[in-house]
Amino acid sequence: MDEVVVLYVDDDEDFTELTAAFLERECDRFRVETATSVAEGLNRAGDSTFDCVVSDYDMPERDGLDFLEALREDAPDLPFILFTGEGSEEVASDAISAGVTDYLQKEQGTSQYTVLANRIENAVERHRSQRALEASEQRLSLFIEQSPLGVLEYDSDFQIIGLNERGEEILGYTEEELRGHSWEVIVADDSYDNVDAVTDQLAVAEGGYHSIDENVRKDGEHIRCEWHNRVITDDDGEVVGIISLFQDVTERVRRENELERTNALLSTLIRSLPVGVLAENSDRTVLAINDRLLELFGISEPSTELIGADCRELARKTSELVVDSEGFVERVDELIAGTESVHNESVALTNGRTLNRSYEPIELPDGTGHLWMYRDTTEQREREQQLQRQNERLSEFASVVSHDLRNPLNVAAGNVELAREAHESDQLATAARALARIDDLIDDLLTLARKGDNVGEREPVSLGTLVTDCWETIETGDAELQTDLTATVVADRSRLQQLIENLVRNSIEHGGDGVVVTAGELPDGFYVEDDGVGIAADRRDSVFQAGQTTSRTGTGFGLAIVKQVAEAHGWTVSVTESDGGGARFEITGVTFAAADR
Template identity: 45%
Template sequence: MVAQMEPITEPIRVLYVDDEPEFAEMAATFLEREDDRFDVEIVPSGTEGSARLADEAFDCVISDYEMPGRNGIEFLQAVRDDHPDLPFILHTGKGSEEVASDAISAGVTDYIQKKGNADQYALLANRILNAVEAHRSRRIAAERTRRLETLIGNLPGMVYRCRNEPEWPMETVRGEVEALTGYSAGAIEGDGGVVWGDDILHPDDREEMWATVQAELSAGDTFEVTYRIITEGGETKWMWERGRGVYTDDGELDALEGFITDITERKQREQELAKSESRYRTLAENFPNGAVFYVDGEFRYEIVSGGGFDPLDTAPDDIVGHSVSEVERFSEELVETIEAIHEATLAGRSERVEVPYEDRVFEVRTAPVREDGDVVAGLHIARDITERREREEELQRQNERLEKFAKVVSHDLRNPLNVVEGRLELARAECDSDQLVEAESALERGQALVDDLLSLAREGKVVTEAEPVLLKPIVEQCWASVETGDATLNVDADQAVMADRSRLKQLLENLIRNAVDHVGPEVTVEVGRLADGFYVADDGPGIVANDQETVFESGYSTVPDNTGFGLAIVDEIADAHGWNVTVTESASGGARFEITGVQFDT
């Protein structure tokens, strides 16, 4: 088939080589008038022409014959050494059979004699367009052929063309023919001696293969079949084939073309998968307080069982054997949720989500089922957490009541204290008395007590939503927000903990402030990792053993005028997270506060 020339839309760069500049300028002007796509550049010699071709790309070269130094034929020969396919037109006033013969021998694209009329430039423009279009079409066809050969060479199988006969005689085969069958391409195609249907196709699959292909061709142009072959070495392999019919102009089936690939490993995995399903079935049948679902690659439930179905108006038989969208009792919203879970699991990710169903709430955990490293199914374990959710909701309601109480106390206590503060200011403006100084000190302590009491009330709330918080950055933020003077901080904790960020920040700020207040501005504070948590330690005198049990009680303090609520708030925040906080002796003899029971983000 001859490649159809594609119209040129972009500029056509022409290199015009002629030692007569006036004639060359005139020729360039005529050519650019003939077609505005022409972009003509003029050089006076073949030597300069070669230099320009080495620097830039041109679509066509036009050259005179008689030029000083290198003539047009010699210039053509030089061009062909580096640009064997570049269109080259010899445009010369010296017309002879000898020159024409030499030009053809050197590989000239076209040969035109100079004439004294303007018509020659219309002819020259036409010859340039024809030459450039032909060159570009050949280049495009060559590139398409190269890409096709590359594609076929990279396919995990073979492509073919064969006649639609029970023996499937192959006219052409390409690709991994020998790796697939053990036979060379030459042995299979044409009259090579090996017939696909007689010598390669498994005897037990021949009739079914023929019937399936014919039936699918009758219903449409394409077909898909799975069958076995016997290789040249006697090995049995499973093949998957997809093909289509090739028809003549009058609609007659002329041949079949298609692709064949080896699926033996996939078939073996399917067989192994069938054996392994019994393990999951045992798990499903004995799972209490929930359900186990085993889902194949098409979102179809293969195994469904478990004690969690007892309180539901649904039975495993309503689900097993169906895809998600086919389960009648699943709402549209539930189908979308479950399909998203399936997609993530079959993509190799483990999921943990909460799914409401009927009047219950289930926590669904998933895991990919792998065979030889490939995900072949998904295992989903649903646990009934309805009662746990009800307890958490009750805790949330308690938290809301506590917050409301704190706001009331804050308003009712702060207003009188603010009035007292204002009256003190007025009194000090009228007289100066030591009694007013003592009153102001007591007022400041009262305001501090209100702040700490409110903080203690709020931080005692249960944490219902935690997020991963990197420990080292938040410790450094807390250090920057506390007055630490010349104190030193050492952090050796790069893990992320699951916590309420703002409340974890207050816990750390209180422990840092406690170290500075009790040891002094030159204290060294160290934050490090424990197996199930972290610690905050200092190099001060420490806390005597008898006081280690009472430091977290409200009002405990060894610093004058301190409210004594700082460590009590630390204890409340830890308790709200479900953590434990204890105090012991640090490596340098100071105090070491250990927070344990912490969940790390992995």
């Protein structure tokens, strides 16, 4: 127990020593110091700290009440007991008026020291309790004023009695404006029932309550606040007040809601993806996994039960279905150690199917996570192999056409030419034209078969120069070319030349005598048009199909080559009607050289 230091002042030195001895015997916590005059007592009180002062009343020069008055100047609340032999009502009244803590009359016998010791203990305990309460209240006041949180104080009837400066900033009200009001003035209708339930609980219980509610500022703005409510009770357990600490969490709640929506969207997306997905935490536990992955590797557990599972064990389990099971696990560990993106690695399964694996390291709040995607490419690989076989057969066909068919064709064309020199015959002229058409067909077929959708190195190409060159290399008859092209495009020159030659040749073959062919620029490309008969609207969708022609001399492959070249460059080709009523072909999506744009 804490020591109690008592100062006893009495002009009777013998009685003073006796009293001190009995008091220390009555309570081993007491340490009693003595003085025999008011002056000495004041000096002792000024030099030392005491828990209680006991003083006689009737002393020379200055009495006990004078001592009290002088002492109160420096120690206004120090317990002071008047222990006097002058037992009159007048003295008692003066003592009470002067503010003594207690008044006790000296008596005969030693029992009076027991009573005095008891009075001293009670006075000191009350004083210490009061000082502790005041210190606590001061600390609470400082906490409330300096708190980074809003602090709202209620009385036992839930009427507002205090609001700190931070609370004023959050709610927009001053303390004076809210004092005497209930919580209803700052709570939105949607949170009314929740707050009402909390206050009911607070009114009958001890402890704290946490809630997040929608509140209304003075300016009408609705905000979300997080509240921590604490009941304050007295020694009897009765509620004497409530302290509510709160903060504006509007932005936090918005972010949490947004994160929740994002997580829900991502979860739905992962579940719905046609590829197997596994996301790992930095500690290599399952963060997310979809049913498609389990299906690909023949795992029977529900995906929800694998959240948090050890991914190392999962890799070992899935490796049982992989042809190279040991290599599968080693490669997984290697990719994680390297943390570099990998795409489309082939994984062969024991059931004959083939998967493509992709890996991406992902940055998570607690470190680097890992994202795996597995896609079943069995059917795709089968289609690719089938296409490869078709391409090989097509290549063989092109070789046959180029060598085995063209050689006898050249022999036939040469003999027809010799025969025509020796004999004039309409039949021979018709045969020569037919052989020339076969030669054109072979050229177009070889272009479609060999070059296909491929383009070579792209370079800047002057459209105006290229159109002029194409015009000079084909049979144009009495057709006329008009062009003001100045743009430079980025393209494979050889294949672009094929495209333009076939468009020009199409206009000459179908436009009629004296057709005018015009080439011009578009904002994102160019066009070639004529003033011929045009193309009927119901035929425009089919003109790019191989073999489609209305000309007796055409091959039907020219516009198919145009479309093939355009698409190989990533361009779009379309057909419409020109201003002169003929056909107009527009090539768009073209990349121009930087100097032209």
